Amino acid sequence: MNASSAPAGTTEGGKPHEDRPHRSGFACFVGRPNAGKSTLTNALVGTKVAITSTRPQTTRHTVRGIVHRPDAQLVLVDTPGLHKPRTLLGERLNDVVRTTWAEVDVIGFCVPADQKIGPGDRFIAGELAGLKKRTPKIAVVTKTDLVGADELARQLMAVDRLGRELGIEWAQIVPVSATEGTQVELLADLLVPLLPEGPPLYPDGDLTDEPEQVMVAELIREAALEGVRDELPHSIAVVVEEMVPRENRPADRPLLDVHANIYIERPSQKGIVIGPKGKRLKEVGSTSRRHIEALLGTPVFLDLHVKVAKDWQRDPKQLRRLGF
Ligand SMILES: Nc1nc2c(ncn2[C@@H]2O[C@H](COP(=O)(O)OP(=O)(O)OP(=O)(O)O)[C@@H](O)[C@H]2O)c(=O)[nH]1
Incomplete structure (x- = not known):
């Protein structure tokens, strides 16, 4: 067998090597x-x-x-x-x-x-x-x-x-x-x-090529999943409708407006996501806002809505609209 461990000094840690191709x-x-x-x-x-x-x-x-x-x-x-x-x-x-x-x-x-x-x-x-x-x-x-x-x-x-x-x-x-x-x-x-020999495929410093909106939607979905029952994960989809810098802000205090919809399949699921007196949705908002701010490096105003897209998992048209 071929199990690998790292005895001291054997990892090369990505140091460039003259005779080693990129x-x-x-x-x-x-x-x-x-x-x-x-x-x-x-x-x-x-x-x-x-x-x-x-x-x-x-x-x-x-x-x-x-x-x-x-x-x-x-x-x-x-x-x-x-x-x-x-x-x-x-x-x-x-x-x-x-x-x-x-x-x-x-x-x-x-x-x-x-x-x-x-x-x-x-x-x-x-x-x-x-x-x-x-x-x-x-x-x-x-x-x-x-x-x-x-x-x-x-x-x-x-x-x-x-x-x-x-x-x-x-x-x-x-x-x-x-x-x-x-x-x-x-x-x-x-x-x-x-990996094959070749030059870098992405500019130095890029961490992901997912469009920012998709990553933002994922962060919201992750936060939304924290508060709901185990059977719900596949019933939640998040779509970021708009991300725009707030107008007329001072240059040193920018604010990004993010409008997103959380889609569920049935009206009965709405209460689960929103929680008593909207408490859970508020938590989803504040948790995901923190993560979005960390990701994008700018203060964010997050506007979240919960919508029912009936049986979206089974409907090809809805799936396309929700990005699948
Ligand atoms: N103790 C410990 N927990 C880990 C480690 N890696 C992952 N976990 C935990 O295992 C759980 C699942 O980890 P994920 O990275 O989400 O697993 P995944 O394979 O991507 O899961 P799916 O997205 O469901 O396919 C999380 O609670 C992690 O915190 C580890 O190295 N040590």
Whole structure:
């Protein structure tokens, strides 16, 4: 087996090397819901770009984080979870995942260290094994801070076995903790050599190429999910209708007006999102406003409305309008 760890002095940390060509390309992390893919993307990029939540299946948009290094540019594509489709939205999400897999240069298969490999992991690994393109795959054992050395060793061996059973040749098996930052840089060091040679694809300093409005909508959706029942995540969509700088403000005190709608499927869900006397919606507003201000670096006035778009998950016209 090929598990990687970082003995002192062996990581190169992206230092430029005269005889080493610059590399650039795309990577995506796949894995069952809650495997830690978004958190890992954030840890690699070093800022909050993807959506994390304690609830599964919250990553809806393909959010890219960009790791800039002197020797390489690694563009991380964050996909929604692959799951059994029950609605039109479910099918679209799975299509997005497969399209993404076909386009990237390397795939990171994430398995949490603290949970036994189960049918969900096997399903995704099976799909990976069936990929026509021979895209290199790195197995990433996540959340290593939650287990002891013995349990981690068992998980690394289980992942190795899973690969053998399904005929996947892992380019590497790497244990990481995204929250502790353990071996995150090593993971980048292992991903980079698997990218094709080439110049940077994005300007230095870009963290993501998602349009700002989509990221703002995601931040609002994330905050809205915090306050609602577990069965609601797929019933919420957020559309930012407008983002405009407030007129006649002094240059040193700008204000950005953001108008956004939170769409739910049924009138009965309205109360859940808004909460008693609007308390929950207020919380959603203040939490997401803070995140939006941090993201855009400007004070924001956030105007939020809750609207019913009946059965939007099943209606192709509504799905298009809501950005799917
Ligand atoms: N202790 C610990 N928790 C982690 C780590 N990485 C992620 N988590 C937690 O695990 C949960 C799920 O993490 P996410 O990054 O949202 O997982 P995901 O795979 O992107 O989830 P989906 O969007 O549902 O597919 C969150 O509560 C994270 O805080 C880690 O390295 N250590």
